[in-house]
Amino acid sequence: MNALKRKLTVVETERCVGCQSCMFACSRRQGEAGLTNSCIAVRSIGGMERGFTVVVCHACENPPCANVCPTDALKKRKGGGVLLQADACIGCGNCLKACLIGAIEMDKTTMKPAICIHCGYCVSFCPHNVLGYNRAKSDEENAQ
Amino acid sequence: MKKMLNKESLDNVLYINLSKKTFKIEKRTELFEKYIGGTGVATQLLLEECPQGIDPLGAENPIIFAVGPLTALYPLASKTVAMFKSPLTGNLGESHCGGRSAVAIRMAGYGAIVIKGASDIPLYLSIQSGKVLFRDASLLWGLRTDSTGRIIRENETGAGLRTIMRIGRAGENLVSYASVATETYRHFGRLGLGAVFGAKKLKAIVVQGKSSLPVTDWKQYRKSYDEIYQQAVHSPVMKKYHDLGTAENVFPLSAKGGLPTKNLQEASFSNAQAISGENFAKNFLGRRLACSHCPVGCIHIAALREPCTAEDYFYKTSMISYDYEPIYALGSLLGISTPDAFLRLMDVVEACGIDAMSAGVVLAWATETYAKGLISPKETLGIIPLWGDDSAYIAMVKNIADRKNDFYKDLGRGVEQAARIYGNIDGALSFGKNEMPGYHTGAGTHIGTLIGMRHSHLDNAGYSIDQKMSAKGNVSPQQLVDALLEEERWRQILSSLVVCFFARGIYTPELVSQLLALSGLNMPPGKLNDIGRSIHLQKYLFKKREGFSFDDMLIPRRILETPAPGGKIDEEYIRQALVYIKTILASDNG
Incomplete structure (x- = not known):
């Protein structure tokens, strides 16, 4: 299976205990210890008593974030989502506003968007199988 | 030796003065090199900042928070240590709390925070990287701990990356064992940090941060991280905390005869099964939660559904945390024999921001002392404390938090102080005034x-x-x-x-x-x-x-x-x- 075609998904939000191990894993994967450039957001739904929302990139097939990028810095990724061409990015933040689920955040140190590349590294650091790593549907499957 | 971290922010100590509404950041590298962080560093800062013989409720009592070198780098380095002079014992106060507190402090770029002075008006602090905002909290004064958290949550940024420490009425009213709650369900409990907050007119502190701790030796770092993570997730010694949680101790301890019951008149409880971890898990467990950067998730939350008015078809579902210690103090020690009654009492204890263990011990002593005739309805304002009667205990907790009369003020000073006034010192379960x-x-x-x-x-x-x-x-x-x-x-x-x-x-x-x-x-x-x-x-x-x-x-x-x-x-x-x-x-x- 082509790794590029797999994508990160949220399998069962209700199992999330809010430990944020996935967020730390995402940063580690990118060569940082901490949270600066984490592309996952785990936060409570208005207080811990109501549980959590786990915000990950949906890997849209026609990504609104790419559509509003004035410099074409966001290239469509096979299997959905985008890949950031950092050199082309001017840090305008249009992509943040275009993503209705808020899956894009600005990395405050580089002033460029932190965007999930669907590498799947975080999945092995979710202790309760909240996250999954699946093959994206092909165009033929989608058509069915 | 090769340093793994090359841009260390741990040795930043944030000093805040509530009287002057000022702050400064100082490098205290030597402190962290010698005493690591947390308790070691906080002890030194306390020795520096707390003059001998001061009033714990005076402006000069410092509040010190410290985290450590592994925080935000490795799993389970997730506690914040608080140090202060305790209004309960008049001596060393040290309390540890998880939630999001430790990671938030470290990610905001601090290793320790020292808070001195007292404000003239109620305020809350918003602590971020390199800055502190002093916010008017007049409107929050008098509110429950959960409502306080909700309002601050909606007024501040940093969702998911912040801790919100706050006090309830018990802290505002200087009850000696008032606690500070974070993330609704975690606490700086015991020894009265909440009262020290209250004395400073400090209703809450929100700390937020999202930064990096650069690593130079990635191979070693990832290897050690993965080993610790695997152990945290798979080791049988951690599993018990995740499954039934600390409440799993209730039934076995009672069976062994080590569960203090009815003010320790007995050491096993006939209704232990009903308030056991097994029964809570089976009939009440609504959610489990974790502290930041801890994959274990030991925090157990019960869902309690009850009618909320006398009128039909109105219900409320409350999410209330339980653990071994509160089940002991507000359960067996008070002869509380149903999970519902325990949860109702726990809910009020949480809302008022009072230490569950101290509250339980004080109420157990009061129940016994009332039965001995040493206190009367005159003192209790007509409430008759009886083993197992949660409605009486709920009313008493509120009276302690509100300091309703001299008797409840005395109860709010701790069991030993109360027993020295009203008698039954033999029934006061006090250890060094705690x-x-x-x-x-x-x-x-x-x-x-x-x-x-x-x-x-x-x-x-x-x-x-x-x-x-x-x-x-x-x-x-x-x-x-x-x-x-x-x-x-x-x-x-x-x-x-x-x-x-x-x-x-x-x-x-x-x-x-x-x-x-x-x-x-x-x-x-x-x-x-x-x-x-x-x-x-x-x-x-x-x-x-x-x-x-x-x-x-x-x-x-x-x-x-x-x-x-x-x-x-x-x-x-x-x-x-x-x-x-x-x-x-x-x-x-x-």
Whole structure:
């Protein structure tokens, strides 16, 4: 299976205990210890008593974030989502506003968007199988 | 030695002055190099900032928070250590709290925070990287801890990356054992940090941060991270905290005869099954939660559905946390025999921001003292405390938090203070003016609490020593004290790393040395032991300076009267232990 075609998904939000191990894993994967450039957001739904929302990139097939990028810095990724061409990015933040689920955040140190590349590294650091790593549907499957 | 971290922010100490509404950040590299972080660093800052003999509720009492070098780098280094002078004991105050507090402080770029002075108006602090905002909290004064959290949540940024520490009415009204709640369900409990907040007119603190801790040796870092993570997730010693949680102890301890019941008139509870971890899990467990960067998720939340008015078809579902210690203090110790009644009482305790263990011990003493005729409806404002009657206890908790009359003010000063006024001192479960933890397993747990440099059964593991030692036969008081001391000195290191004590089996001295070496700190296990001994001693010297003495310690009669699993505990045995520890600490001090 082509790794590029797999994508990160949220399998069962209700199992999330809010430990944020996935967020730390995402940063580690990118060569940082901490949270600066984490592309996952785990936060409570208005207080811990109501549980959590786990915000990950949906890997849209026609990504609104790419559509509003004035410099074409966001290239469509096979299997959905985008890949950031950092050199082309001017840090305008249009992509943040275009993503209705808020899956894009600005990395405050580089002033460029932190965007999930669907590498799947975080999945092995979710202790309760909240996250999954699946093959994206092909165009033929989608058509069915 | 090669440093793993090349842009360290841990040694930034944030100093905040509430009187002047100013702040400054100072580099205190030497403190963190010598004393690691957490308890070690906070002890030094307390010695620097807390003048001898001050009023714990005066403006000069400092509040100190500290985190450690592993926080946000490795799993389970998730505690924040708070230090202050305790309004409950008039002596060393140390309290640990998880939630999002430790990671938020570290990610905001601080290793420690020192808060001094007192505000003229209620305020809350918003602490971010490099700045502190002083916000008017007049509108929040008087609100429950959960409502306070909700309002601040909606007014501040940083969702998911912040901690919101706050007090309730008990803290505002200076109840000596008021707590500070974070993330709704975690606390700086015991010893009254909430009252110190209240005395400073400090309703809440929100800390947020999202930064990086650059690593140079990635290979080593990832390897050690993965090993610790795997152990945290798969080790059987961690599994119990995730499954039933600490409440799994309720039933077995009762069966052994070590569960304090009805003010320790008994040590096993006929209704233990009903308030057991098994029953909560089966019928009430609504959600489990974790502290930031801890994959274990030991926090257990019950869902309680109840009618919310007398009118039909109106219900409310409350999410209320439970753990072993609150189930002991607000359950068996009060003869509360149903989970619903425990949860109702717990909910009010949380809303008022009062320590669950101290509240339970105080109410248990009041129930017994009322039955003896030493207090009357005149004192209790007409409430008749009876074992198992949660509605009476709920009304009393509210009266304590509101300081309704002289009697409730006295209850709010702790069980020992109250017993010295109204009598029944033999029924006051007080250890150095602090209320008893939930273990009556033998001499070890009680001696551990009496001689401990904090307040917790977790500091010294007396209860597990009780079980190990009783299996081995007779143990002298000296052997017992040696075992307690060895463990407690090591735990000074764990709490300086701010590693959760539940993970003590993972963070061995060898592993800790290895991880510190990656951060450029050369501390082999032998040196760690020396530092642990030094921190322990300095806490003792602070206590001594503030008037602590092993000579005049009250030993609660009740722990001698009610047999523990190994039989009755001998007072002489405890006295010998106290004499011995005094000589040991004197020789430590040279």
